[in-house]
Amino acid sequence: MTAMDEHDDRVKQFTEFRQRMNQRILDEPNQVVRRFFSLDTQTYQAGALDVKTKELCGLVASMVLRCDDCISYHVAQCRDAGVNRAEMFEAFSIGLVVGGSIVIPHLRRAVDFLDRLETGDAATPGAHDHG
């Protein structure tokens, strides 16, 4: 198995893990957690601002808070909402300047994820896949 095969395998495992655990969490009888997940979905729906703008905001917020899973998720959502590569890098640049060099390792992984999305190597998280 090559390093790249192993990597793709991990992306698939991760996507499967995310969907399975989200379901597991929503099956639990804790209303606060379930309402939070529902609120999270509502937050990015079109309103006064369109989905593209909201997802860009979510992406930059995830970068400055340095959460790889959240960054990957919003990169995929941004792409689905029509954000092109130049726009994506401008969002990255805001995250980098606001959050500082501590963001750089996450930027590397974000660009790698975007590259793989563009070449079809990364699985897109489903529309109801939180965070």
Added chain:
Amino acid sequence: MTAMDEHDDRVKQFTEFRQRMNQRILDEPNQVVRRFFSLDTQTYQAGALDVKTKELCGLVASMVLRCDDCISYHVAQCRDAGVNRAEMFEAFSIGLVVGGSIVIPHLRRAVDFLDRLETGDAATPGAHDHG
């Protein structure tokens, strides 16, 4: 002197402080700091994304990182870029959901600042006033 007068006085003092200290910092012979300030200005200029979108991203990033000065600054810049009150609250809602209840005290101050901007009581920071 009423509480409100005292408050407005403080806004004026703060704006004056910000401009004076930015100048003081830029006068210092430290090239890294000066280049960083220049880069910060460049980040929000129109490119693939327009100024409005970039300022909204800067606002949400400032909220989740919980910096009042940065939030006030980007609220004012957003308003100058044409963001209306409903759009501003949608940006606030993203910051709140991503960042959690710890953002609430900053949301209160952000709404207060926006209210005063709309009634003309708050001084707008100048265009080159960093952070």
Added chain:
Amino acid sequence: MTAMDEHDDRVKQFTEFRQRMNQRILDEPNQVVRRFFSLDTQTYQAGALDVKTKELCGLVASMVLRCDDCISYHVAQCRDAGVNRAEMFEAFSIGLVVGGSIVIPHLRRAVDFLDRLETGDAATPGAHDHG
């Protein structure tokens, strides 16, 4: 006006500010923000864990995230839920050890707020006063 009088005046102004702005925010037609405030209230209601335990968790979370307003709020809620001074300091000690010396300035203000609560000098935030 003495320094202490001025200080108490500020506590009163702050409490008034918090209640006024919470109302202002809830009057706004943004459903995500309103649902978040409602969820925040629900989070600390008695369930499998009692209110005292939940408020202690909220206090320690506020300390490690270093938000003075949230710390003051949860110190008051803890006291209302029957947390005594020795218990409060054990919660403080967890926040200090998990969060590090960067928490110390917030610990000073938390102890000052607790002292004033115990001598009746600090206004207790109302039960529905978020964050």
Added chain:
Amino acid sequence: MTAMDEHDDRVKQFTEFRQRMNQRILDEPNQVVRRFFSLDTQTYQAGALDVKTKELCGLVASMVLRCDDCISYHVAQCRDAGVNRAEMFEAFSIGLVVGGSIVIPHLRRAVDFLDRLETGDAATPGAHDHG
């Protein structure tokens, strides 16, 4: 080797790594680091608050600061202190609401770890295993 086998293998490797490195750190002649580890152990011992309450506070603090290793550790300690699944999810809900949607990826891993603890698949970290 199946994905699940590989995963369990990693849990075992991680536990072994943690114990080996803690010993390595304590063998080092740096008194500040050693005193900190000792203080960390003392923090969660029964006092005015019982161990269960303290571990719940440690768990919520770890969630809002988003450290997977610390979350796993406190989930295991909570379980040893008698925290049941419903109580654990209420602690999770506090961490989620205070810390926001950025906590969700860590919540997924926390629930997965709890699931495996309940089915006996996860190794419990030892009582003196820091952080």
Added chain:
Amino acid sequence: MTAMDEHDDRVKQFTEFRQRMNQRILDEPNQVVRRFFSLDTQTYQAGALDVKTKELCGLVASMVLRCDDCISYHVAQCRDAGVNRAEMFEAFSIGLVVGGSIVIPHLRRAVDFLDRLETGDAATPGAHDHG
């Protein structure tokens, strides 16, 4: 009373507050908190690294964690340890680049505090004054 007089008055009030609350905290019978304060003092004593290097590290750490009180404290300690203005600005530049533009408001207050230290307008916190 001029704005500047009011400001100096606040510095004095703050220093008095810090010393009074530290004493109040150390008088409390909580051994974890007291041991933490003692450990904090020990951390910056000369060892393999000299005091100047340790204080510079403490300053940069305080900047990226964005705590004004801690920054002021370490700026004063650095100055006592012989750090000159050019060296201080290089430490500031590291904090700024690692931590990003969100650090800028704290940098303004750090430079203002340093200016006042150099002109004798700011009170130096005492040697045993934590955080």
Added chain:
Amino acid sequence: MTAMDEHDDRVKQFTEFRQRMNQRILDEPNQVVRRFFSLDTQTYQAGALDVKTKELCGLVASMVLRCDDCISYHVAQCRDAGVNRAEMFEAFSIGLVVGGSIVIPHLRRAVDFLDRLETGDAATPGAHDHG
């Protein structure tokens, strides 16, 4: 393949990933990102402070912000700048006390990385390898 072999393999893969992605990012026509990378390099060059002191500051900043990649990078740079093991642990102790027990998992990985650097098992990141 033993666990240790697998581990070393991962270090090599990671180093290769870092260098490839840095190049990929610098090839992108986004001037803000490119200027930020250039500024990051400039920040740690000798000036009023020597490289050793600057790298120690960068290391402590990375620890309190809890970024494993950044910590590994600065541990390697510190070692190249002549920081010995006792000095490294004093820097670790500052990061631990300022940042709290949440830093412990990162400390374990930092000590492991240092151990492997000292025995020649870890690849040193190149001089122009950001963050």
